[in-house]
Amino acid sequence: MTTSTPLARKHIVPTGDSTIKPILRKSVSILGTRSRDDDDDEDSYLASPAKKRKTVMFNEELNMVKEIGSKTLDDAKREVKKALEGHSRGDDEDYDNLKDVFAPSHKSYLSEDDEVSTPQDLKVYVVALASHVPLLGRSCSGLIKSVLKCSWLDRDEDFSRAYIQLLAALSSSAQASFLSQILTMIVDKFTEMRGSSTGLPGFLPVDSETKKRRLHLGLQYLLELFPAGRKIVGKLVETKFPYMEDSKAMHMEYIDHLLRLKTDRPELERDIMELILSKLVKIDVAMTLDLENDDDEITMAVMRQLQGDEAKGDDDDAESEAESVISEDDDDNDDEKTKRVLLIKSKLETMDAILDLLFSLYTPIFEDPESRQAIETFQDLLSDFANVILPHLKSRHTQYLLFKFALKSTKLMDMFIGTLFNIAFESNRSQVVKQAAVAYLASFTARGAKVESGQVQKIVLTFLNYIDHYRASHLNCRGPDVRRYGQYYAYFQGLLYIFCFRWRELIDRDLAPKNLDWDDPASFIGQDLPWMTGLKTRLQANIASKLNPLKCCSPVIVDEFARLSHHLRLIYIYPQIEKNKNIQLSQFFTGSYAMGGALRDSGFEFDDEKWTHLEACFPFDPFQLPVAKRWLDLQTDYVSWQPMAVLNREGEDDSEGGDLDDEDDDEDEDDNQSIQEDTATDDGNADD
Numbered sequence: 240m241t242t243s244t245p246l247a248r249k250h251i252v253p254t255g256d257s258t259i260k261p262i263l264r265k266s267v268s269i270l271g272t273r274s275r276d277d278d279d280d281e282d283s284y285l286a287s288p289a290k291k292r293k294t295v296m297f298n299e300e301l302n303m304v305k306e307i308g309s310k311t312l313d314d315a316k317r318e319v320k321k322a323l324e325g326h327s328r329g330d331d332e333d334y335d336n337l338k339d340v341f342a343p344s345h346k347s348y349l350s351e352d353d354e355v356s357t358p359q360d361l362k363v364y365v366v367a368l369a370s371h372v373p374l375l376g377r378s379c380s381g382l383i384k385s386v387l388k389c390s391w392l393d394r395d396e397d398f399s400r401a402y403i404q405l406l407a408a409l410s411s412s413a414q415a416s417f418l419s420q421i422l423t424m425i426v427d428k429f430t431e432m433r434g435s436s437t438g439l440p441g442f443l444p445v446d447s448e449t450k451k452r453r454l455h456l457g458l459q460y461l462l463e464l465f466p467a468g469r470k471i472v473g474k475l476v477e478t479k480f481p482y483m484e485d486s487k488a489m490h491m492e493y494i495d496h497l498l499r500l501k502t503d504r505p506e507l508e509r510d511i512m513e514l515i516l517s518k519l520v521k522i523d524v525a526m527t528l529d530l531e532n533d534d535d536e537i538t539m540a541v542m543r544q545l546q547g548d549e550a551k552g553d554d555d556d557a558e559s560e561a562e563s564v565i566s567e568d569d570d571d572n573d574d575e576k577t578k579r580v581l582l583i584k585s586k587l588e589t590m591d592a593i594l595d596l597l598f599s600l601y602t603p604i605f606e607d608p609e610s611r612q613a614i615e616t617f618q619d620l621l622s623d624f625a626n627v628i629l630p631h632l633k634s635r636h637t638q639y640l641l642f643k644f645a646l647k648s649t650k651l652m653d654m655f656i657g658t659l660f661n662i663a664f665e666s667n668r669s670q671v672v673k674q675a676a677v678a679y680l681a682s683f684t685a686r687g688a689k690v691e692s693g694q695v696q697k698i699v700l701t702f703l704n705y706i707d708h709y710r711a712s713h714l715n716c717r718g719p720d721v722r723r724y725g726q727y728y729a730y731f732q733g734l735l736y737i738f739c740f741r742w743r744e745l746i747d748r749d750l751a752p753k754n755l756d757w758d759d760p761a762s763f764i765g766q767d768l769p770w771m772t773g774l775k776t777r778l779q780a781n782i783a784s785k786l787n788p789l790k791c792c793s794p795v796i797v798d799e800f801a802r803l804s805h806h807l808r809l810i811y812i813y814p815q816i817e818k819n820k821n822i823q824l825s826q827f828f829t830g831s832y833a834m835g836g837a838l839r840d841s842g843f844e845f846d847d848e849k850w851t852h853l854e855a856c857f858p859f860d861p862f863q864l865p866v867a868k869r870w871l872d873l874q875t876d877y878v879s880w881q882p883m884a885v886l887n888r889e890g891e892d893d894s895e896g897g898d899l900d901d902e903d904d905d906e907d908e909d910d911n912q913s914i915q916e917d918t919a920t921d922d923g924n925a926d927d
Contacts (some may be wrong), residue, residue: 312366314363315360319370322337327374341386341389361389372409387421391453395442399453407464410468421461426472429479429492429493430489458503480518483525494593519590519593523590523631525586527634529583595864598643608644608650618654620641625658625662630672635860638858678856681732685741685878692744695744710780715785732853732855739800750769767808778809789815789816790819792853795855
């Protein structure tokens with residue numbers, strides 16, 4: 240990519256500790272609405288316009304067009320004037336001939352004497368039409384369409400100069416719609432310029448880079464002349480963005496144009512980067528849903544496709560390989576499955592390529608994570624994260640932009656954690672977004688290897704304070720209800736998740752037995768460990784409360800926590816798990832929503848586990864994209880899931896699962912430790 244330039248900034252760096260302060264930038268809802276003082280242009284061969292010019296004066300000397308081929312400029316001017324004046328009177332013969340001059344299908348153009356002239360004659364018509372723009376009215380839309388279809392990028396440099404001047408003259412006319420049509424034509428070319436050009440008769444072939452330079456030079460010139468066009472361009476680049484089903488090549492070509500536009504017009508930078516990120520998230524979410532909803536056969540076929548392409552370095556035999564991993568029971572069904580595999584693979588490759596590009600753009604900025612540019616860029620990323628990524632909990636990979644760069648320094652890490660806490664506690668946020676923020680907090684704390692012990696304990700303490708306060712406020716609740724008390728269960732499940740990964744950080748090292756080997760989990764088994772103050776008693780109080788979090792949290796996470804906490808002698812929860820098997824949550828749902836009968840009217844049945852348990856969705860699960868993963872130092876920055884071999888029963892798989900995937904349903908209960916009876920009957924004695 241030729242435009243991987245650093246992201247320009249003009250913000251002021253905040254001072255002081257940002258850990259607990261909101262640091263999100265003010266959100267702007269639509270592309271193209273931000274403003275910034277115009278930058279001075281450098282080394283442009285186009286005349287610089289005055290700041291407040293109302294009209295555009297066409298510079299004939301600049302274009303150096305006097306006589307080319309069989310046409311003189313004066314002859315062309317007379318023809319254009321005659322055609323436009325005749326059209327205003329209803330005589331369209333000359334007007335139609337003028338439209339034909341610009342028609343891209345014509346290989347040659349006729350003069351007044353019906354003699355064939357060269358393609359170079361079109362240049363004088365371009366200059367001539369620019370000098371008669373005031374004669375163009377609403378009825379000249381057909382001519383404008385022909386002009387905008389002209390293959391101006393495939394001709395010589397002089398022609399492109401003249402054509403850009405014509406576009407500027409048209410944009411300055413009394414017809415406001417001309418500017419919108421011109422900008423639409425330019426943005427449409429963001430996806431039309433892919434591939435090699437066959438060239439035009441009479442002209443040397445023009446390479447893709449030259450055409451891009453001409454296109455963006457024209458766009459920049461128009462936006463300098465007409466600042467109102469920036470808002471139009473902002474909307475256009477959003478609406479014209481390729482569909483997620485379009486090819487990777489089309490996406491990357493379009494994004495390349497967006498990055499060039501960002502470089503030329505820094506005031507559009509924030510909108511452009513947010514647009515790219517939002518489109519990436521949509522593909523990310525769609526990919527997650529595809530892989531969740533499709534059967535295992537299709538998922539395995541997609542993975543084998545990616546592995547095969549990575550090994551070979553190409554995808555020439557993509558379709559045949561897709562067919563080879565699909566069963567041959569039904570030919571019609573096989574064709575559909577093959578198409579499905581190739582479509583999912585295409586979207587995944589597009590997502591991988593875009594994220595790889597974003598990593599390449601941002602990484603140089605964070606080489607010095609304490610610099611002003613790094614802080615400002617991270618603030619922008621946090622703003623985009625809150626507005627674009629966070630509302631979509633199904634996103635699996637895009638958020639690793641935040642993960643990678645937050646771990647670059649303590650300050651950036653505090654900014655990320657502080658932002659998540661601010662969102663989780665904001666009263667004006669939706670419950671879905673607040674729960675998502677809690678999931679991000681838990682996942683980042685669990686997976687971020689550079690999150691130090693002190694920070695882990697502070698986060699766990701904040702979680703404990705929240706669930707204790709919530710429990711004390713709901714002493715008279717009827718029973719567990721994931722839809723009504725979802726925020727509470729999100730915090731409790733986050734605690735269990737953090738414990739499963741970072742339980743060592745929750746031990747008071749000053750009071751720990753001296754014989755512990757901190758690198759050997761087996762040395763902790765059977766020891767009386769000095770856990771952080773309040774961890775054990777507050778967990779016990781909440782587990783035994785009417786809110787009954789073990790019933791509503793994900794069974795996978797509850798089971799893993801039960802095994803670890805039992806063997807590490809923190810708490811023994813198997814009696815409560817067994818007791819919960821006899822509890823039917825539907826009775827509490829009915830009572831919770833009796834007012835108005837919303838659930839009864841909806842027809843939902845709550846036998847399905849997804850309606851009665853909090854989803855086990857943690858955003859920093861293992862990163863799977865084959866290309867973009869090269870930017871992540873997973874060996875030093877990421878905590879992988881490593882189940883204790885000593886806890887595995889005979890026959891269990893001790894391999895790296897990349898997730899909490901050990902789903903034991905049963906556990907030996909030959910241990911005398913249990914939840915204290917006085918805690919089960921008194922919900923108000925926990926430490927606050």
